[in-house]
Amino acid sequence: MAEHEPVIGIDLGTTNSVVAIVQGGQPQVIKNRTGQLLTPSVVAVTSGGKRLVGHLAKRQAITNPENTVYASKRLIGRKYSSVQIQKAREVLAYRLVCGEHDDVRVQLGDRAVSLPEIAAAVLQELRKDAEVQLGRPVNKAVVTVPAYFNDGQRQATKDAGRIAGLDVLRIINEPTAAALAYGFARSVNGKIAVFDLGGGTLDVSILEVSKGVFEVVATGGDTYLGGEDFDNRVIEWLVMQFAKEHGVDLRKDRMALQRLKDAAERAKMELSTLQETAINLPFLYTPSGGTSALHLQATLSRSRLEELTRDLAERTVQIADEVLREAKVRPPELKEIILVGGMTRMPIVQELVRKHFHKEPSKGVHPEEVVALGAAIQADALLRPDSQVLLLDVTPQSLGVAIAGGYTRRLIPRNTTVPTAVTETFHTSRDGQTTVKIMVLQGESDIAHQNELLGEFILSGLRLAPRGEVEIDVTFDINSEGIVSVSARDRETGLQQSITVTASGGLTDTELKDILAEQGDFLIEARASSEVVLKRTALENVAREVEALVPQVRQLTGSSEFGREALRKAEGVLAAGRAAMKSEDLILLADTVDQLEKTRTLFVGVLERLGARPT
Amino acid sequence: MLRENESPGNDVEAALGEAVDLPEDRKREILAREATLSGDHYAVLGLRPGATVEQIRAAYHEASRVFHPDRYYGKKLGSFQGRLEHIFKRLAEAHGTLTDEEKRTEYLQAHPRLRAAAAAAAVAAAPVRPPTAAEDAARQAERRSRLARHPYLARGAKAKKLVEEARVHLRSGSPERALGLLHKAAKLDPRHKAADGIRDVAESQKNAERAAAELDLARESAILGDAAAAAARFRAALAFDPSVHAVAKEGAEVLFRAGEPALARPLAQKAVDLQPTHLPSLMLLANICHALGMDKLARRHVEAVLEHEPEHAEAKALLKKVRWG
Numbered sequence: 001m002a003e004h005e006p007v008i009g010i011d012l013g014t015t016n017s018v019v020a021i022v023q024g025g026q027p028q029v030i031k032n033r034t035g036q037l038l039t040p041s042v043v044a045v046t047s048g049g050k051r052l053v054g055h056l057a058k059r060q061a062i063t064n065p066e067n068t069v070y071a072s073k074r075l076i077g078r079k080y081s082s083v084q085i086q087k088a089r090e091v092l093a094y095r096l097v098c099g100e101h102d103d104v105r106v107q108l109g110d111r112a113v114s115l116p117e118i119a120a121a122v123l124q125e126l127r128k129d130a131e132v133q134l135g136r137p138v139n140k141a142v143v144t145v146p147a148y149f150n151d152g153q154r155q156a157t158k159d160a161g162r163i164a165g166l167d168v169l170r171i172i173n174e175p176t177a178a179a180l181a182y183g184f185a186r187s188v189n190g191k192i193a194v195f196d197l198g199g200g201t202l203d204v205s206i207l208e209v210s211k212g213v214f215e216v217v218a219t220g221g222d223t224y225l226g227g228e229d230f231d232n233r234v235i236e237w238l239v240m241q242f243a244k245e246h247g248v249d250l251r252k253d254r255m256a257l258q259r260l261k262d263a264a265e266r267a268k269m270e271l272s273t274l275q276e277t278a279i280n281l282p283f284l285y286t287p288s289g290g291t292s293a294l295h296l297q298a299t300l301s302r303s304r305l306e307e308l309t310r311d312l313a314e315r316t317v318q319i320a321d322e323v324l325r326e327a328k329v330r331p332p333e334l335k336e337i338i339l340v341g342g343m344t345r346m347p348i349v350q351e352l353v354r355k356h357f358h359k360e361p362s363k364g365v366h367p368e369e370v371v372a373l374g375a376a377i378q379a380d381a382l383l384r385p386d387s388q389v390l391l392l393d394v395t396p397q398s399l400g401v402a403i404a405g406g407y408t409r410r411l412i413p414r415n416t417t418v419p420t421a422v423t424e425t426f427h428t429s430r431d432g433q434t435t436v437k438i439m440v441l442q443g444e445s446d447i448a449h450q451n452e453l454l455g456e457f458i459l460s461g462l463r464l465a466p467r468g469e470v471e472i473d474v475t476f477d478i479n480s481e482g483i484v485s486v487s488a489r490d491r492e493t494g495l496q497q498s499i500t501v502t503a504s505g506g507l508t509d510t511e512l513k514d515i516l517a518e519q520g521d522f523l524i525e526a527r528a529s530s531e532v533v534l535k536r537t538a539l540e541n542v543a544r545e546v547e548a549l550v551p552q553v554r555q556l557t558g559s560s561e562f563g564r565e566a567l568r569k570a571e572g573v574l575a576a577g578r579a580a581m582k583s584e585d586l587i588l589l590a591d592t593v594d595q596l597e598k599t600r601t602l603f604v605g606v607l608e609r610l611g612a613r614p615t
Numbered sequence: 616m617l618r619e620n621e622s623p624g625n626d627v628e629a630a631l632g633e634a635v636d637l638p639e640d641r642k643r644e645i646l647a648r649e650a651t652l653s654g655d656h657y658a659v660l661g662l663r664p665g666a667t668v669e670q671i672r673a674a675y676h677e678a679s680r681v682f683h684p685d686r687y688y689g690k691k692l693g694s695f696q697g698r699l700e701h702i703f704k705r706l707a708e709a710h711g712t713l714t715d716e717e718k719r720t721e722y723l724q725a726h727p728r729l730r731a732a733a734a735a736a737a738v739a740a741a742p743v744r745p746p747t748a749a750e751d752a753a754r755q756a757e758r759r760s761r762l763a764r765h766p767y768l769a770r771g772a773k774a775k776k777l778v779e780e781a782r783v784h785l786r787s788g789s790p791e792r793a794l795g796l797l798h799k800a801a802k803l804d805p806r807h808k809a810a811d812g813i814r815d816v817a818e819s820q821k822n823a824e825r826a827a828a829e830l831d832l833a834r835e836s837a838i839l840g841d842a843a844a845a846a847a848r849f850r851a852a853l854a855f856d857p858s859v860h861a862v863a864k865e866g867a868e869v870l871f872r873a874g875e876p877a878l879a880r881p882l883a884q885k886a887v888d889l890q891p892t893h894l895p896s897l898m899l900l901a902n903i904c905h906a907l908g909m910d911k912l913a914r915r916h917v918e919a920v921l922e923h924e925p926e927h928a929e930a931k932a933l934l935k936k937v938r939w940g
Contacts, residue, residue: 417711
């Protein structure tokens with residue numbers, strides 16, 4: 001059969017990257033030009049201005065820590081002002097600066113380099129490796145990202161591909177790719193879970209596999225939980241030991257920190273096979289004042305390492321549990337649990353997974369290669385006409401619109417199979433409102449400004465009418481390429497407006513909050529099942545009941561100190577209830593209803609015991 | 616749900632004539648499926664009402680193989696691009712609705728005709744393509760039930776079933792019934808390990824419920840002015856949930872204010888035992904002791920308060936009163 005033009009699969013990892021291709025029906029990893037399967041995701045600029053990528057960059061990291069970028073995947077597509085970036089700034093040896101749109105840039109020499117450019121350097125390197133191996137030009141690729149990456153992060157990864165001269169056919173999730181590679185080699189049918197703990201992220205995915213169709217049922221995870229966090233625990237421990245012995249805080253010394261980081265990672269890896277390992281870092285610190293240099297010597301045992309990191313390992317299993325629950329899958333239904341990512345070599349992680357799911361995890365895959373292999377399989381499946389493999393992928397995060405009161409109405413919940421389309425009817429939120437603003441949000445929060453704003457548009461020319469009379473159909477559509485388009489249509493006039501969502505706006509939380517406050521008058525209101533309305537009704541009803549009981553209770557128990565106090569409390573709760581009635585705050589409403597219900601139960605109980613019939 | 620404009624009949628001829636990278640029979644297949652989209656969720660999947668979840672899933676996967684747009688990636692598709700997307704969206708919607716128990720029930724309730732048909736077909740479900748997975752499952756279930764009839768295994772199975780039922784009750788918040796079932800299960804099969812864990816949960820849940828009930832009664836008694844009964848209820852609440860500091864403190868406060876320091880003291884003491892550094896509890900205990908004429912004890916508690924907060928005004932005032940006790 002005719003081979004289509006070469007398409008590579010790339011696993012762009014936090015610590016290492018891998019490139020693979022399907023040839024003659026078999027997926028295989030492409031070795032880099034130094035003969036290795038893994039290429040470190042490290043980019044550096046030397047003092048002479050030369051750019052280094054991969055092993056060369058990693059090797060010189062210790063002597064050039066400020067111009068060596070590692071773990072940049074944790075930063076890509078994030079806002080400079082985000083908590084994560086601010087936290088990362090403290091531990092990273094290289095310098096982050098703020099770009100024009102609150103994006104993150106890395107100061108390398110005299111240039112502030114964007115993160116897609118850093119990722120592009122790695123992709124470019126892998127592309128060259130593939131071209132050398134195949135002896136043909138390579139222009140197309142499927143690239144993997146953590147399942148939990150949002151639209152902005154995916155977009156940034158796509159941009160990186162474009163900068164590297166690659167047409168990125170698809171961005172697919174790492175655990176999905178792992179499942180593809182695992183299922184491709186075997187005949188698996190049924191539900192499988194992929195537990196992917198890498199250098200920076202934890203991803204868990206549940207898939208239903210049947211004869212080549214890979215249906216993603218659910219994905220979840222944590223973008224800030226991975227091997228680096230385990231390393232940091234070891235670094236902290238070493239710093240503590242050193243501080244106890246010499247009274248010196250090593251964290252202020254960037255070069256020492258880089259050496260500690262390497263040593264911690266190595267020790268952690270060694271302890272996956274050994275019970276104990278020695279950490280020796282001679283001349284680690286040179287005190288000012290001419291005294292002789294200090295050395296670090298420590299012995300780390302596996303049990304101590306597990307003690308230091310047990311809570312992290314336990315959290316990974318908890319997250320896996322949450323994903324299963326969301327997918328409505330019980331652990332015994334799982335046919336296989338596949339461990340992916342270098343961190344799953346750690347015995348404590350394997351042990352916790354085994355204990356928690358009562359199942360031996362499958363280790364028949366090479367955890368570092370499997371993701372790239374899966375990407376290559378998907379690339380091949382897209383271009384090969386007779387392919388048996390079909391991936392039914394899902395949306396990573398929920399999509400919705402901002403509604404009056406600053407809330408989110410979700411139209412497409414996360415883990416919905418794409419392509420998909422949903423229409424819902426809304427109505428105007430004010431009397432005489434002739435313009436509505438549709439703000440497209442991505443994220444899981446019910447509070448609008450805690451999500452990410454993907455785009456916005458206006459539908460105007462509505463009929464002058466009282467609130468709620470003009471109805472607007474809002475449609476969300478995600479096509480098979482993952483492109484989101486949103487349209488709004490006035491039901492009466494048929495007037496229509498729409499947008500196609502492309503890149504993220506890059507707004508901070510507070511900016512979005514301000515915008516929402518400004519646009520408050522132009523928002524739409526959810527028609528059905530508005531929670532607020534329901535709660536308000538409940539509040540009204542229970543408040544009326546309590547009010548009716550008060551005179552009776554006063555008459556019967558008002559003479560005692562207890563009775564008076566209970567009545568005082570009830571008056572307070574009623575006053576709070578009246579105040580909350582106007583509020584749009586769901587949590588406040590729910591709390592007030594709760595308190596009033598308690599008061600009612602108490603009053604009814606008292607009256608019954610006194611033999612009075614509560615009216 | 617979104618419906619694009621359904622293509623009218625003469626559109627079909629035009630579509631068949633379109634120059635796209637699809638063989639004739641595939642074009643016909645796509646157009647035929649498109650014509651079913653205005654039907655119900657079962658029809659879209661090529662199934663009859665009452666099909667099992669396994670059949671629905673198999674039909675969905677089977678149809679995806681043909682109609683998912685990725686199958687034709689990079690091909691010239693013309694109007695068929697939109698048709699495929701439209702078909703797949705409907706397939707996914709139908710599958711998503713029919714395989715989720717809640718959504719299916721809701722859907723069937725909204726379509727009584729389908730519900731009746733589904734009920735009628737429940738036994739003799741007739742799949743368009745008989746999926747072997749479903750047959751396998753049926754055969755396995757039959758084998759399991761035959762094994763379960765074996766007297767020895769039956770006891771274990773019955774115990775297991777009881778434990779499962781108990782778990783359900785536990786989740787729906789009736790620990791009392793769960794405990795009853797667990798007791799029965801233990802009689803049938805004393806070696807059933809899973810039962811122990813559930814029993815612990817059930818018991819602690821039951822105790823928490825009892826504690827809450829006693830607390831309600833205690834508050835009632837207090838309002839009714841029956842201090843002795845209230846004291847007994849507060850103690851009972853604590854007996855069922857011995858770790859609740861707030862209950863002990865509330866009881867002590869209520870009784871003390873009602874002029875019953877003697878009844879209040881054990882509860883105040885309990886509150887202090889549970890949270891030795893909670894200053895309001897310590898002050899309360901000191902005040903109660905003072906009221907009972909036990910100034911030596913009162914002084915010790917006040918001093919404990921001042922140790923944590925040397926400027927505590929109330930403690931300083933009380934210390935003056937009890938200094939010579």
